[in-house]
Amino acid sequence: xxxxxxxxxxxxxxxxxxxxxxxxxxxxxxxxxxxxxxxxxxxxxxxxxxxxxxxxxxxxxxxxxxxxxxxxxxxxxxxxxxxxxxxxxxxxxxxxxxxxxxxxxxxxxxxxxxxxxxxxxxxxxxxxxxxxxxxxxxxxxxxxxxxxxxxxxxxxxx
Numbered sequence: 001x002x003x004x005x006x007x008x009x010x011x012x013x014x015x016x017x018x019x020x021x022x023x024x025x026x027x028x029x030x031x032x033x034x035x036x037x038x039x040x041x042x043x044x045x046x047x048x049x050x051x052x053x054x055x056x057x058x059x060x061x062x063x064x065x066x067x068x069x070x071x072x073x074x075x076x077x078x079x080x081x082x083x084x085x086x087x088x089x090x091x092x093x094x095x096x097x098x099x100x101x102x103x104x105x106x107x108x109x110x111x112x113x114x115x116x117x118x119x120x121x122x123x124x125x126x127x128x129x130x131x132x133x134x135x136x137x138x139x140x141x142x143x144x145x146x147x148x149x150x151x152x153x154x155x156x157x158x
Contacts, residue, residue: 020085026143027151029078036074043067058117066121069128078143079135095134103127 044064051059083092107123115122 022141022144023146023148024151024155025078025082025141026146027148028081028155029143030147031152032074032077033071036070040067040070043070062117062121065118066124068125072125072128072132076132076135079132079139079141082139082141083135091138092135095131095138098134099127099130102130 044067047060047063047067050063051057080092083089103123103126106126107119110119110122
């Protein structure tokens with residue numbers, strides 16, 4: 001569910017507009033960020049109920065920690081779309097591989113230190129965070145402080 005929701009795709013809008021501009025990208029970026037923050041807040045509030053349902057008190061903070069990936073991933077959606085649009089598949093691949101190696105190394109270390117399920121959860125969250133950081137380091141695009149509902153309507157097909 002998370003992957004499907006967080007990777008909302010927007011089409012290139014060829015029939016509406018020939019060139020995607022910074023206002024379009026920024027609007028999509030801020031919408032994704034808003035949705036991720038809202039979803040995180042809802043899941044944060046529901047975490048005690050999730051822990052109770054499974055009768056596992058450790059799920060309270062563990063789920064809240066893992067749900068951070070919604071926020072981290074929302075920061076990389078437009079960056080990833082830009083790489084794809086320009087047919088740059090090397091940058092995301094290298095970013096992902098580096099993030100996998102680093103997060104796996106940290107998780108293995110945590111597992112050996114006895115952190116159990118937190119080591120597994122850390123792998124997921126650290127990977128998401130590092131991949132996003134690497135995307136931002138390698139991308140030239142930055143959002144502008146503007147938002148347009150017209151851009152959102154034009155690019156999202158629901």
